[in-house]
Amino acid sequence: MPVKFRETGNITILDIEGNVDINSSDIIEMIGYLLNSGKINFIFNLENVNLVDYSGLSVLAIAYKNVINHQGKLKFLHVSLQAVELFKMVKLEYVFEVYSEEEDAIRSFYEEGACSLPLRRKFKRLDINLRVKFWLICSHKRPKVFEGGVVNISAAGLYIFSKYTFPINSQLEIELILHGGIKFLDASANVIWLADKELQPHFYPGMGAAFVHLTHEKERLIINFIDKNITHRAEPAL
Incomplete structure (x- = not known):
């Protein structure tokens, strides 16, 4: 995939184009090359990215970890709503810093105590505490x-915080339980993300799953449930 980079001061901006997916290892290779060249501050400009899928999300997370392990910083610019929803689904909005203007992203590297806005402040989202039961879809009569x-939770998927996790692409059946033991929803979902202990210590162990x-x-x-709880910020509504 096309990856070009340019520099402004001590910041390297990678202009990424096309889809960020399983074929996007060039991003990791480019970051490795730049880190070995002594660069440590990066902005990923996703303005011309059409799609970020689950495999592409892993590519971005690996690149992010590589930068952090070199005591550097990586921030994101012009992230699409589709990618935002994916970040939220796997709780990476607590990790990635996202900006809508290049000047703001650049300034954040220089301003002491700069007030960057992570995704949890810039986009509507729902934090909620529900119980969930889940099991692998298999041929066994009693899984x-x-x-x-x-x-x-969103209409696209949910994040399960549990010591019991399954490999990516595992197929699950889930039951969501409201306070009082009332079953709210049963659905099928695929595991798309396993929490990274270094990046997400507060949400480890756990996994993201797409309905x-x-x-x-x-x-x-689900949409009505989210709207009610975002509006009232109260206990989960029936």
């Missing part, structure tokens, strides 16, 4: 049932 907590084959009725149920 083992695990439990955990849901700390983030699959969600009916229109269930999708509306």
Whole structure:
């Protein structure tokens, strides 16, 4: 994929184009080359990126870790709403700094105590505490049932905080439980992300899962649930 870089002061800006996916290892290679050249401060400009998928998210996380391990900083510019939703689903909005203006992103490297706005401040999101039961979809008549907590949910998926996790691409059945033990939703989901202990210590262990084959009725149920709780900031509404 096309990756060009330019410099302003001691900051290197990577202008990324196309899709960020399983074929985007060039990004990691470019970061490695620049780090070996003594560069440590980076901005990923995603203005011309069409799509960030689950594999591409792993590419961005690996690049981020490589920079942090060299005592550097990596920030993101012009992130699409599609990528924002993906960041939120796997709780990376607590990790990545995102800017909408290049000048603001550059200034943040120089201003002492600069007030950058991570995604959790810039986009509507729902933090909530729900119980969840989940199990692997398999041919066994009695699959083992695990439990955990849901700390983030959207109509696209959810983040499960639990010591029980499964490999990426595992297929799960889930049941969401409201306070009082009332079952709120049952659905199928695919594991798309496993929490990284270094990047996400407060949400480790856990996993992000994307809903699959969600009916229109269930999708509306989730959306209405989110709207009510964002509006009232109260206990989960029925």
